[in-house]
Each structure stands twice: as structure tokens, then as C-alpha cells.
């Protein structure tokens with residue numbers, strides 16, 4: 001095969017795949033601060049994400065007020081209890097899981113969809129949720145860059161977006177989709193923590209792939 005001049009070097013490719021493979025959703029942090037230059041790089045990585053029609057629908061709110069962090073944590077706790085209640089027979093098992101790391105993470109970042117998204121039609125006429133997909137791409141960029149920096153990130157989505165919106169004075173039409181816990185960790189989990197805790201088992205790629213039509217059951 002002809003060499004591809006656009007291909008990264010073998011070491012660079014390995015690094016990209018390693019960040020993807022070893023990225024974990026983290027809920028245990030060391031309590032150390034995050035180097036401000038690293039935070040800047042992570043935010044820049046997020047901001048370089050693709051977005052539908054180049055609408056860049058992401059908004060980032062850095063939470064530096066410790067009282068505000070506690071109030072956000074209160075919202076997460078409320079939703080954790082409501083989720084446990086809705087899980088019926090798995091309630092006790094769920095309550096044993098650690099679902100957020102806001103106690104010790106260095107930084108809390110709220111990521112939100114912007115307001116007035118209805119003006120953006122390109123790529124969203126039939127699929128309006130492509131704005132959410134775009135913000136998710138930004139979060140994934142930040143997550144992978146953080147893994148390369150040796151920094152943990154946990155995506156917390158256990159909260160009432162209206163209550164969080166009111167707390168952060170967000171405009172009508174905007175919507176928070178993530179409370180990101182970011183910071184140094186003592187170690188990264190080897191496997192998803194939900195697997196380690198026996199809550200869920202990840203499926204292999206083959207189980208989720210098909211050719212020409214929807215995957216058939218064996």
C-alpha cells in the first residue's frame with residue numbers, strides 16, 4: 001500500500017488510541033488543585049469540537065464559589081434520591097454507587113446548551129437534537145484531552161436542569177446537560193466503575209454491529 005502522507009506517526013496514533021481506550025468516567029479525585037494552564041487547554045480542546053452548522057451551541061460555566069458548588073451538589077443529591085426511588089428493586093444497589101466526585105474534584109464545570117437554538121436550522125430541521133450531539137462532542141474532546149493530561153473527568157447528569165438553570169441565572173431556552181467534575185486523581189479505574197461495581201456489563205462491538213439492516217437476534 002502507498003503511504004498516506006496525512007497519517008500520524010505510529011507513536012502519535014498509539015497515543016490517540018490510548019487516550020480513547022484509557023479514558024474513564026472518574027468519581028474519585030485526589031483533592032489536589034488543577035494547573036490553570038491545563039484547564040485552559042482542556043477548554044480549548046472542547047471548543048475545537050465539531051458542531052452542526054458550526055453553531056457552537058456549548059456554553060461553559062466554571063464554578064469557583066464553594067457555596068454555589070455545595071448548592072449544585074445538593075441538587076445532585078436530590079436527583080440521586082429520586083433516581084434511587086424510581087429504580088425500585090435496584091434502589092439499595094444504586095445508592096451504594098458513587099455517582100459524582102464533587103466532594104474532592106479540583107474544578108466543577110457546568111456545560112450547557114445555548115439559548116435561541118431554534119434560529120439554527122442547518123442540520124437540525126429533522127434532527128433538532130444535533131445541538132445536543134455537538135455539545136457532547138465538545139465534552140468528549142475535553143474528556144480525552146484530560147486523559148492525555150493525566151486528569152480525571154466525571155460527567156454528572158443527575159440533576160434537574162430547570163433548578164440548575166435558575167441557580168446559574170441561565171436564560172430561557174438554554175439547558176445544562178453536564179456537571180463536569182475535573183481534577184487530579186490517584187489512579188484511573190482499569191474498567192468502567194459501573195462494571196467494577198457489578199452494576200452493568202459493557203457489550204462487545206460485534207453485538208452492536210450489523211450490515212445492511214438492523215442487527216438480527218441469533
Ligand SMILES: Cc1cc2nc3c(=O)[nH]c(=O)nc-3n(C[C@H](O)[C@H](O)[C@H](O)COP(=O)(O)O)c2cc1C
Pocket residue numbers: 023024025026027098099100155156157158191192193194
Ligand atoms: C451522557 C452521560 C451522562 C453520564 N452521567 C453520569 C452520572 O450522572 N453519574 C455517573 O456516575 N456517571 C455518569 N456517566 C458516566 C457513565 O456511567 C460512564 O461513562 C459509563 O459507565 C462507562 O464508563 P467509562 O466512561 O469509564 O468508560 C455519564 C456518561 C455519559 C456519557
